[in-house]
Amino acid sequence: MTSAATPVYCCRALVKQRRSTGSSFSLHVPTFELHAGEIILLRGASGCGKSTLLDLLALALRPDAAECFVFQPPTTAAPVDLWAHWQRGQYDALASLRRHHLGYILQTGGLLPFLTVRENIGLTARLLGRDATAMIGPLAARLQITVHLDTYPRQLSLGERQRVAIARALAHQPAVILADEPTASLDPRNAQIIRELLLELVRESGTAAVIATHDWDDEPITGVRVLNHRLASTARGTQAYFWT
Numbered sequence: 001m002t003s004a005a006t007p008v009y010c011c012r013a014l015v016k017q018r019r020s021t022g023s024s025f026s027l028h029v030p031t032f033e034l035h036a037g038e039i040i041l042l043r044g045a046s047g048c049g050k051s052t053l054l055d056l057l058a059l060a061l062r063p064d065a066a067e068c069f070v071f072q073p074p075t076t077a078a079p080v081d082l083w084a085h086w087q088r089g090q091y092d093a094l095a096s097l098r099r100h101h102l103g104y105i106l107q108t109g110g111l112l113p114f115l116t117v118r119e120n121i122g123l124t125a126r127l128l129g130r131d132a133t134a135m136i137g138p139l140a141a142r143l144q145i146t147v148h149l150d151t152y153p154r155q156l157s158l159g160e161r162q163r164v165a166i167a168r169a170l171a172h173q174p175a176v177i178l179a180d181e182p183t184a185s186l187d188p189r190n191a192q193i194i195r196e197l198l199l200e201l202v203r204e205s206g207t208a209a210v211i212a213t214h215d216w217d218d219e220p221i222t223g224v225r226v227l228n229h230r231l232a233s234t235a236r237g238t239q240a241y242f243w244t
């Protein structure tokens with residue numbers, strides 16, 4: 001088991017370039033640490049690189065360079081060198097880490113339309129060969145979606161779909177929740193309700209979380225750290241810096 005002081009993620013000089021016709025964007029993470037149970041907020045305008053950073057942390061996007069990019073699973077003594085995995089093309093190992101230890105909430109839910117709400121919530125646990133039945137009932141009750149468990153996502157409102165997406169991300173008890181604009185497609189009242197529910201459930205589960213948002217107000221949130229962020233535009237394009 002790991003010591004409480006070992007960060008879940010530790011990144012140094014992590015870089016990702018993105019190029020499209022006529023523009024270039026690069027994300028730089030000089031230093032980033034996320035500790036067990038910690039909640040970090042990525043705040044910033046549209047296009048500042050929040051999704052890029054989340055996709056790197058979600059092991060869905062290969063960095064271009066890193067001095068250090070390490071993940072500490074809760075169940076093993078040794079940290080995993082993610083950058084070495086990417087360099088060696090160990091994609092199955094990265095996918096397995098993602099499935100076991102990460103829960104990802106997307107802006108519009110990302111639910112599978114051909115599965116019921118219950119099946120969507122239990123999907124990751126099922127892929128891991130676990131039984132999530134005991135988790136689904138209490139999570140659905142907390143998120144007030146019990147009556148929808150046997151319906152399909154298309155029968156739900158956007159707010160209800162986001163509740164299901166939160167339940168799905170938490171049901172396999174991951175070490176980290178990554179949430180990309182989880183309230184951006186909701187009206188202000190629903191956004192506020194979902195934001196509070198998400199923070200409450202993350203705190204109760206003891207899961208660490210990184211939440212990207214451009215629409216949460218600037219008020220400090222107790223126990224939530226805002227990631228430092230700076231944008232620089234030069235002739236070479238835009239460079240975004242995020243650091244803890």
Ligand SMILES: Nc1ncnc2c1ncn2[C@@H]1O[C@H](COP(=O)(O)OP(=O)(O)OP(=O)(O)O)[C@@H](O)[C@H]1O
Nearest residue numbers: 018019020025045046047048049050051052053214
């Ligand atoms: N697949 C891609 N190919 C090329 N450039 C991309 C790609 N995805 C994003 N970008 C560029 O990278 C930059 C950062 O995008 P990113 O989606 O990370 O920002 P964001 O802060 O999450 O924005 P939003 O709040 O609008 O989702 C933008 O300039 C965007 O145009």
